[in-house]
Amino acid sequence: MNMKLDRRSFLRVTSIAGGGFILSSVVPVALAEESVAEASVTAAELNAFIKVSSDGKITIYSANAEMGQGIKTTLPMIIAEELGARWEDVEVLQSPVNKERFGLQMAGGSTTVPRTWDQMRQMGASAREMFISAGSLVMELPREELKTQNSTVTHESGRSMTFGQLASLAAKQEVPDVETLEFKSREDYTIIGTSISGVDNLVIVTGAALFGIDTRVPDMLYAAYHKCPAIGGTVVSANIKEIKALPGIVDAFVVEGNDDPTELLDGIAIVGTNTFAVFDAKSKLKVKWDESGASKDSWTALVEQAKAKQGRRGDDEIVDKGDVNTAFANPDNTTIEAFYEYPFVAHLCMEPMNCTAHYKKGEGLFDDDTLEVWVPTQGPGLALSIADSMFGLDKDQVTVHQMRLGGSFGRRVYKEYIAEVIEISKRMEAPVKLTWTREDDIRHDFFRSGGFQSVKGAVDKQGKLVAFENHFFGMQHDGKPVSGSRFGANEFPILNIENAYASKTMFEIDIPCGPWRAPGSNTTAFVVQGFLDELAHAGGRDYLEFLLELMGEPRWFDEGNVRSLNTGRAAGVIRRAAKEAGWGRQMPAGRGLGLAFYLSHAGHIAEVAEVSVDANKKLTVHQVTVAVDVGPIINRSGAISQVQGSVIDGLSTMMAQKITFENGRVQQSNFHDYPVLRMPDAPRVDVHFIESDYSPTGLGEPALPPLAPAVANAIFAASGHRVRKMPLIEEGYTM
Amino acid sequence: MPSYQMTVNGVDQEIEAEPNMPLLWALRDLLGLVGTKFGCGIAQCGACTVHVDDIPMPACSVTVAAVAGRSVRTIEGLADGAQLHPLQKEWIAQDVAQCGYCQSGQLMSAAALLKRNPNPTDDDIDAAMAGSYCRCGTYIRIRSAIHSAASQMTANYVNAAEKKV
Numbered sequence A: 001m002n003m004k005l006d007r008r009s010f011l012r013v014t015s016i017a018g019g020g021f022i023l024s025s026v027v028p029v030a031l032a033e034e035s036v037a038e039a040s041v042t043a044a045e046l047n048a049f050i051k052v053s054s055d056g057k058i059t060i061y062s063a064n065a066e067m068g069q070g071i072k073t074t075l076p077m078i079i080a081e082e083l084g085a086r087w088e089d090v091e092v093l094q095s096p097v098n099k100e101r102f103g104l105q106m107a108g109g110s111t112t113v114p115r116t117w118d119q120m121r122q123m124g125a126s127a128r129e130m131f132i133s134a135g136s137l138v139m140e141l142p143r144e145e146l147k148t149q150n151s152t153v154t155h156e157s158g159r160s161m162t163f164g165q166l167a168s169l170a171a172k173q174e175v176p177d178v179e180t181l182e183f184k185s186r187e188d189y190t191i192i193g194t195s196i197s198g199v200d201n202l203v204i205v206t207g208a209a210l211f212g213i214d215t216r217v218p219d220m221l222y223a224a225y226h227k228c229p230a231i232g233g234t235v236v237s238a239n240i241k242e243i244k245a246l247p248g249i250v251d252a253f254v255v256e257g258n259d260d261p262t263e264l265l266d267g268i269a270i271v272g273t274n275t276f277a278v279f280d281a282k283s284k285l286k287v288k289w290d291e292s293g294a295s296k297d298s299w300t301a302l303v304e305q306a307k308a309k310q311g312r313r314g315d316d317e318i319v320d321k322g323d324v325n326t327a328f329a330n331p332d333n334t335t336i337e338a339f340y341e342y343p344f345v346a347h348l349c350m351e352p353m354n355c356t357a358h359y360k361k362g363e364g365l366f367d368d369d370t371l372e373v374w375v376p377t378q379g380p381g382l383a384l385s386i387a388d389s390m391f392g393l394d395k396d397q398v399t400v401h402q403m404r405l406g407g408s409f410g411r412r413v414y415k416e417y418i419a420e421v422i423e424i425s426k427r428m429e430a431p432v433k434l435t436w437t438r439e440d441d442i443r444h445d446f447f448r449s450g451g452f453q454s455v456k457g458a459v460d461k462q463g464k465l466v467a468f469e470n471h472f473f474g475m476q477h478d479g480k481p482v483s484g485s486r487f488g489a490n491e492f493p494i495l496n497i498e499n500a501y502a503s504k505t506m507f508e509i510d511i512p513c514g515p516w517r518a519p520g521s522n523t524t525a526f527v528v529q530g531f532l533d534e535l536a537h538a539g540g541r542d543y544l545e546f547l548l549e550l551m552g553e554p555r556w557f558d559e560g561n562v563r564s565l566n567t568g569r570a571a572g573v574i575r576r577a578a579k580e581a582g583w584g585r586q587m588p589a590g591r592g593l594g595l596a597f598y599l600s601h602a603g604h605i606a607e608v609a610e611v612s613v614d615a616n617k618k619l620t621v622h623q624v625t626v627a628v629d630v631g632p633i634i635n636r637s638g639a640i641s642q643v644q645g646s647v648i649d650g651l652s653t654m655m656a657q658k659i660t661f662e663n664g665r666v667q668q669s670n671f672h673d674y675p676v677l678r679m680p681d682a683p684r685v686d687v688h689f690i691e692s693d694y695s696p697t698g699l700g701e702p703a704l705p706p707l708a709p710a711v712a713n714a715i716f717a718a719s720g721h722r723v724r725k726m727p728l729i730e731e732g733y734t735m
Numbered sequence B: 001m002p003s004y005q006m007t008v009n010g011v012d013q014e015i016e017a018e019p020n021m022p023l024l025w026a027l028r029d030l031l032g033l034v035g036t037k038f039g040c041g042i043a044q045c046g047a048c049t050v051h052v053d054d055i056p057m058p059a060c061s062v063t064v065a066a067v068a069g070r071s072v073r074t075i076e077g078l079a080d081g082a083q084l085h086p087l088q089k090e091w092i093a094q095d096v097a098q099c100g101y102c103q104s105g106q107l108m109s110a111a112a113l114l115k116r117n118p119n120p121t122d123d124d125i126d127a128a129m130a131g132s133y134c135r136c137g138t139y140i141r142i143r144s145a146i147h148s149a150a151s152q153m154t155a156n157y158v159n160a161a162e163k164k165v
C-alpha cells in the first residue's frame, strides 16, 4: 500500500470557529501504527533535524517536550517553512535524547520558541541551500536562479525537481556557513502563521500509547510509592508483612531517602502485578512516621502573621523611588489602601506523575550497569542528572525516552518521581512502572506559593496615579525565595511613576514550591491590576484611560530587552481588547466589564471579561476578549488554543482552587475537594493577535495572569463588590 | 483467581482478576488497552470513560465483576476499522487536544451523547460533558467539534435514508 498517497488523500482543510482554517493529515487508523519500511526507499539526513527519503517524505525531529503547549507542531513548522517543504509531506517524530545533536531539550518558561526560533530557521534554511546546490548540479542551472517551494527545487523557467529526487545528492552537499544563511521574509511565509493540526492528534483520538503512563515493557512490574503526608517525615515502622501477603503484591519495602523532596524522600515502595493491586495495598498501609523533623507549616498561621503586619512596611526594602510619603500625606490627593490574598495551588496535571525504569545490573565483572527510562518530563536531561548524582551512572549507561506529557504547567521540571522508580527498579532487578495516585499527586506537589500583598496608592485631583506602595509577603525555604515568590523593583507601575516604594517580608516554609504557569505573574497581576482599578475608581477615572495614561509614550523600559515592558505594545493590546469587547457600552444591571493588562514572559496581553453577578453571588463569565502581542504567530490554531486554555485555567484556579496545610499536612487530596472548571462554566474566548515585527515569543503562560484581575474588576463593575482574595468561593461566589 | 468473560471492542475476552479490580486497570494493565486514562480513581474526572452496553461509565469505579457478561467499548474501538468516527475526525480537524490526556474520555462521553441525542444543543452538550474535566481547557473546541460531528452524522443518516427510498 502506498502510504504517501493515503496521507495525501486524507488531507483536509477545515474552517474553525474564530476564523481561519486548519490543515490536518488524517492517516487511516489501520496504517497509523505501521511504519513505511519499503526496501526501495532510501532516506538521506540533511542535518540532525531533517531527513528526506527518496519517496519525498520529509521527517522532522522535534526535540523538546510536548505537554500540550504545541511545541511538537510549532517548531517543525518553522523548519518546514525555511526548507520550502509542503506540510503534507512532513512527518514529525520525537527526537532521541541527545543534547550534543539537538541542543537544550528542556521546555518551560515559555522560552522554547524564542530560544529556538533562530536555530529552527537555520536548520530549515541550511537544508534548503543544500537542496538548491543539488538542484543546480543536476539541472545545470545557476543556483541564484533556483528556489524551493512545495518540497521541490524550482527554476523560473518552470523546470523543477522534487526533494525526494534530490535528497541523497543534497545530503552530500557542503553544509553552508550559518552566517551566510538568509531567512525568508514574513510576506513569503506559507506555513508560519497558518493553522496546523497537532501532529499527535491521530494517536490521541484513537487512544494508542503515547503518554508516559502508557508505557508497557516486557515483564514490567507496577509500583506505588507512599511518602509521609508531612514533608520530611521518616518511616519508623509499617505493616510490610501484611502488605506483602495481599493479592497481586510481589514485594514491599521501606526506602530510605535523602531528605531532599526534589530527589528522594523516605517512603514505602509497593510492587505488584498491576496498578490496582499496588494502589489497593497502598490504601491498606499502616505506617508509623517520625515527624519530629517534618514540616509543621500552617496556612492559618501564615494568614495571621501577614494580617498582623498589613499596612506596615516589610522587613526588607525592594525599591524606594521619589517620595511616596509626601504624596500620601498631601490632602489634595486621594490615598487608599488594600490587602490582597492568594492561596497555594497545585498543578493538577491530568496525567498523574509517573515514570518507568529498567535498571539492569551489568552481567560480567567488567560489564557496566545500564538504565533505561521512559519519562514524561519537561527536561529529559533531568533523568540523566539524577541517574548520575544518585546512582552513579554515566550518561552513556542511560537511555532516556522522552514521552508525551499529560499536562505539566511547570510541575515536571522536578525529578523525584524518576529517582523513586529507579530506586525501586534497581531493588527489584526488573522493569517497573511507578504511578502516583491522584492523592499523591496533589499532596506531594511543588505548589504555586500563596501569599499576601498590602498595597497603598494615591491619585491626584485629576485622578492621575502619583504614588504606589507595596508590602509583599512571600515564602522562602532555607532563606531563599521559592519559585515565583518575588516582587521586582521593575514591577508595573513602579517604572511608570515618580513615587514608588516596595518592601517584603518573607516567611520560612518547608512545603515544596515550584514554578506554576507564569510564576509570580499569576498572583501579582491579580493584586496590581485589581488595585490599580481601585485607584482609577477612587480618582473617578475610567480604567482604560487611566491605564493608557500610565503607559504614556511608546518606549521600551529596558531598550534591547524584549522581556521588558514596551509601553507601545502594551497600549496596543489594551486598546485592541477594549475595542473588541465594546468597552464603555451600556451594561444591564448586574453585568459588567473588567479590564486588565499584564506583561509576562515577553508577552504583552490585555483581557476584558464580561461578567454577571446575581443577588446570590452566582457568577457567569460570559466572554473574555483577549488581545495578544507575542510577535508573529507561528501556529495560529495552537496559539488560539493556548489563549483559550490560559483563560479557562485562570478562571478555574481563581474560582475554587486552594491548597491549605496544617501541621505540615496538605488537606486536599483529589478532585472532590480541589475542583477544576467544568464545561458548562467555560466562557467564550475571543482572541486577537497583534502580530508585531518583534521576534516571536512563547504563549504557554502569558495569557493567564490578566484573567483573574479582569474578572475581579468585572465583578466590581457588575456588583460594586471588590474582590481581594482568591479563590472566589471563599468570598461567597458560586458558578 | 476468578475469571470474567466480557466483550471488549467486539472481541471476547476472559479476564482473570480480583473481583474488585476496577475495569480501568483490567483494560490498561491486563489487556494493554492504555487509551482509557487514569485521572482520579473516584469517578470525578471522566478521563476513564468507556461504554458498557452503550452507557458511558467511569471505568475507574466499575469493577470487572460488575461488567462480566457485558459489552465494553473503549476509545480503541471507537473507529470502525480504518474509518474514524466523525467525532475523531472533527477532533483532528478542529485541533481540539492540548496535552490530549483527557481526550479519550471526552470522545467517549461525546459519542454516547450523539448516540442518544443526534442533534444536541449547547446545553445538552454541557450537561452530557460536565463529568469530563479538561485541565488544559479545551472545552470550547470540544463543544464546537461535537456540533460539527453531529451535523455530519445527521446529514449522512439522511443521505443513507434517501438512498434506501
Ligand code: FES
Residues within 6 Å of the ligand: B037, B038, B039, B040, B041, B042, B043, B044, B045, B046, B047, B048, B049, B058, B059, B060, B061
Ligand atoms: S479516573 Fe475515573 S473518573 Fe477520574
Ligand code: FES
Residues within 6 Å of the ligand: A068, A350, A406, A407, B097, B098, B099, B100, B101, B102, B103, B133, B134, B135, B136, B137, B138
Ligand atoms: S487536553 Fe489536557 S487535560 Fe484535556
